[in-house]
Amino acid sequence: MEKDQYYMNLALQEAKKGRFQTWKNPLVGAVIVKNDQVLATGHHIHYGKSHAERDAISKLTPEQLFNSTLYVTLEPCNHYGKQPPCSDLIVQSKINRVVIAQVDPHKLVTGKGIAKLKANGIAVTTGVLAHAAEELNRFYTYFYQKNQPWITVKQAVSLDYRVNDQVNTRTAITNQSVYDRVHRERANYQAILVGSNTAIVDNPSLLTTISTDYPPIRIVIDRRGRLLQHRNLKLLTDGQAPTWIFTRNAELQNSLTNEQVKVWLMKTDQLSEIIQTLTEEGIQSVYVEGGPTLANAFMNGELANELIEYLSPHFLGKAGTAGILPSYKIMLKNVKFEQLSGNLRIAGEIDV
Amino acid sequence: MEKDQYYMNLALQEAKKGRFQTWKNPLVGAVIVKNDQVLATGHHIHYGKSHAERDAISKLTPEQLFNSTLYVTLEPCNHYGKQPPCSDLIVQSKINRVVIAQVDPHKLVTGKGIAKLKANGIAVTTGVLAHAAEELNRFYTYFYQKNQPWITVKQAVSLDYRVNDQVNTRTAITNQSVYDRVHRERANYQAILVGSNTAIVDNPSLLTTISTDYPPIRIVIDRRGRLLQHRNLKLLTDGQAPTWIFTRNAELQNSLTNEQVKVWLMKTDQLSEIIQTLTEEGIQSVYVEGGPTLANAFMNGELANELIEYLSPHFLGKAGTAGILPSYKIMLKNVKFEQLSGNLRIAGEIDV
Numbered sequence: 001m002e003k004d005q006y007y008m009n010l011a012l013q014e015a016k017k018g019r020f021q022t023w024k025n026p027l028v029g030a031v032i033v034k035n036d037q038v039l040a041t042g043h044h045i046h047y048g049k050s051h052a053e054r055d056a057i058s059k060l061t062p063e064q065l066f067n068s069t070l071y072v073t074l075e076p077c078n079h080y081g082k083q084p085p086c087s088d089l090i091v092q093s094k095i096n097r098v099v100i101a102q103v104d105p106h107k108l109v110t111g112k113g114i115a116k117l118k119a120n121g122i123a124v125t126t127g128v129l130a131h132a133a134e135e136l137n138r139f140y141t142y143f144y145q146k147n148q149p150w151i152t153v154k155q156a157v158s159l160d161y162r163v164n165d166q167v168n169t170r171t172a173i174t175n176q177s178v179y180d181r182v183h184r185e186r187a188n189y190q191a192i193l194v195g196s197n198t199a200i201v202d203n204p205s206l207l208t209t210i211s212t213d214y215p216p217i218r219i220v221i222d223r224r225g226r227l228l229q230h231r232n233l234k235l236l237t238d239g240q241a242p243t244w245i246f247t248r249n250a251e252l253q254n255s256l257t258n259e260q261v262k263v264w265l266m267k268t269d270q271l272s273e274i275i276q277t278l279t280e281e282g283i284q285s286v287y288v289e290g291g292p293t294l295a296n297a298f299m300n301g302e303l304a305n306e307l308i309e310y311l312s313p314h315f316l317g318k319a320g321t322a323g324i325l326p327s328y329k330i331m332l333k334n335v336k337f338e339q340l341s342g343n344l345r346i347a348g349e350i351d352v
Numbered sequence: 353m354e355k356d357q358y359y360m361n362l363a364l365q366e367a368k369k370g371r372f373q374t375w376k377n378p379l380v381g382a383v384i385v386k387n388d389q390v391l392a393t394g395h396h397i398h399y400g401k402s403h404a405e406r407d408a409i410s411k412l413t414p415e416q417l418f419n420s421t422l423y424v425t426l427e428p429c430n431h432y433g434k435q436p437p438c439s440d441l442i443v444q445s446k447i448n449r450v451v452i453a454q455v456d457p458h459k460l461v462t463g464k465g466i467a468k469l470k471a472n473g474i475a476v477t478t479g480v481l482a483h484a485a486e487e488l489n490r491f492y493t494y495f496y497q498k499n500q501p502w503i504t505v506k507q508a509v510s511l512d513y514r515v516n517d518q519v520n521t522r523t524a525i526t527n528q529s530v531y532d533r534v535h536r537e538r539a540n541y542q543a544i545l546v547g548s549n550t551a552i553v554d555n556p557s558l559l560t561t562i563s564t565d566y567p568p569i570r571i572v573i574d575r576r577g578r579l580l581q582h583r584n585l586k587l588l589t590d591g592q593a594p595t596w597i598f599t600r601n602a603e604l605q606n607s608l609t610n611e612q613v614k615v616w617l618m619k620t621d622q623l624s625e626i627i628q629t630l631t632e633e634g635i636q637s638v639y640v641e642g643g644p645t646l647a648n649a650f651m652n653g654e655l656a657n658e659l660i661e662y663l664s665p666h667f668l669g670k671a672g673t674a675g676i677l678p679s680y681k682i683m684l685k686n687v688k689f690e691q692l693s694g695n696l697r698i699a700g701e702i703d704v
Contacts, residue, residue: 159659159661159684159698160513160675160676160677160678161512161513161674161675165681299667307511309511311698313684313687313689313698313700314681314682314683314684315651315676315678315680315681315682315683315684316681317677317678317679317680317681317682318677318678318679322513322674323512323513324512324667325512325669325670326512326667326669326670327669327670328667328669329517329666329667329668329669330666330667330669331666331667332511332665332666332667335665335694337665337689337691337696339689342687344689344696344698346511346663346665346696348665
């Protein structure tokens with residue numbers, strides 16, 4: 001069993017090599033072992049490209065594969081997607097044992113890959129380092145388990161809990177180290193969400209500095225259609241990433257829709273309607289960077305899974321806008337503190 | 353010079369042995385060296401007892417002391433206080449070189465000890481690890497340089513910057529590690545200050561868990577005299593440390609004064625009057641633990657030198673009272689973050 005954990009840990013490290021390139025697909029790593037020797041490693045390199053199992057198997061001869069053991073961080077798929085099913089390939093390869101960390105939470109897949117392997121006489125062990133594998137794809141896991149995206153609310157506040165030094169202005173609160181961190185952090189999410197006020201007052205790009213073919217979609221909630229008066233915002237014109245606008249103003253759909261911008265017409269004023277649409281679109285994770293009004297709506301609607309706060313240890317003065325003020329007590333779990341040269345990062349999951 | 357720093361560092365370590373026992377006196381350490389050998393060490397052990405120089409010198413014979421070098425973290429005194437002047441003793445001991453870290457900021461002493469040594473043909477070097485020595489007695493140094501006490505304002509807040517979950521109630525916000533830390537931290541100060549509201553609502557003891565003969569004086573600001581209706585508060589009855597009450601209500605002086613409790617009648621409503629009295633009484637440091645109203649008065653009056661915040665990473669809900677909300681921007685310097693098993697400590701000096 002210790003050997004299984006050792007090789008699975010290698011597979012987990014291998015999986016991480018695909019970070020930021022697999023988009024809606026999970027990170028997956030694979031290791032092929034025979035006679036206590038690692039013969040090949042592989043990982044899911046890029047959305048639409050080979051799965052980890054195929055990547056590793058393709059590096060070996062039939063003789064090498066015969067009677068070998070495959071370690072893979074996620075249950076092999078058993079359906080035709082962008083790639084043919086990995087389970088078939090494993091059976092054909094005469095691999096005689098498969099060790100799996102996480103059973104796939106995806107409804108189309110769960111258990112079926114394992115059943116196929118077993119039906120073909122392959123010994124299957126599951127659950128080895130399962131928790132680490134789930135953490136590796138925690139948004140993917142959550143999305144397919146709960147059928148809704150993981151929502152992280154972020155705020156940057158001063159020591160006196162202000163998000164600006166004056167209402168409706170943009171104030172640089174945190175320092176360069178936070179700026180750098182947030183610009184990298186965005187790449188962990190499939191969408192970044194702000195309110196129209198933030199879009200207009202801050203005119204942010206909401207891009208990530210991480211090199212990726214799948215930058216997060218920039219989402220603006222603009223119920224009334226204020227963006228009609230602000231067509232030059234970077235979000236609408238920079239061509240750097242898709243932008244989605246959720247509105248109740250039908251005029252936006254005709255006026256703002258283009259190659260970069262997609263406008264969704266809302267039937268209600270509810271955030272839950274937006275989340276439902278995002279779910280249907282397969283958006284697994286959302287980073288809410290809007291102002292406190294939007295953040296409060298997510299918190300009080302019990303829609304947020306995680307809070308990330310960046311704290312600058314200075315007072316801005318009481319004229320500014322307060323940060324998130326939920327209506328009731330909210331406990332955080334798995335809290336992590338991190339010091340970022342002069343500023344702090346506090347992250348915790350919300351017990352919902 | 354490196355040797356001087358080495359021995360001075362030993363003296364600084366020696367000085368720390370007196371911590372919490374020297375009261376209004378500074379921590380002082382001394383090391384006597386001859387032919388590159390440490391012959392004796394000493395420190396100021398207790399208020400009213402031998403100074404560090406005398407403690408070290410008393411351990412050696414006249415032969416050993418002859419032509420030796422004395423390292424002392426603070427300029428030797430040259431006046432009669434509770435002890436005869438150290439400068440005379442050094443001269444009599446035939447020590448032929450004295451190395452000093454910090455020149456005494458105390459007006460009665462500064463430079464005079466050094467002058468006496470030099471006048472008697474002793475070589476004197478000053479400023480070796482001076483900054484470390486000043487830090488060791490930073491409240492003492494500040495008090496004698498500025499002629500006012502060092503004032504630290506402390507608050508404990510939730511992630512949403514609440515000091516309670518409902519106005520005028522006591523809420524346990526932070527955890528046991530903060531409780532322990534605060535109870536030790538108090539011993540660094542000569543006084544702890546709260547408002548009457550905190551005294552009444554929380555009924556705190558405001559004691560330190562550090563063993564000391566000089567627990568901080570507990571100060572309550574009670575301008576109107578509300579304590580007349582609350583005579584059973586721990587502060588007024590527990591006999592564990594002195595309590596001072598600052599009031600404008602003359603009735604308190606007759607009603608509450610006893611062995612433990614001293615009542616000061618204020619001429620004005622100003623905090624500055626209280627600080628003036630504390631200065632005259634030789635109180636070098638004050639730890640303000642009152643609620644946000646009192647803390648705001650200190651911050652907005654530019655009376656605070658340092659802020660210590662304890663942060664619990666949970667939301668209490670907007671019904672509670674906000675923490676310190678100064679009227680203007682306040683930058684902190686020398687900021688220190690410290691993680692206390694699940695809670696945070698943020699400390700910084702206020703640029704005044």
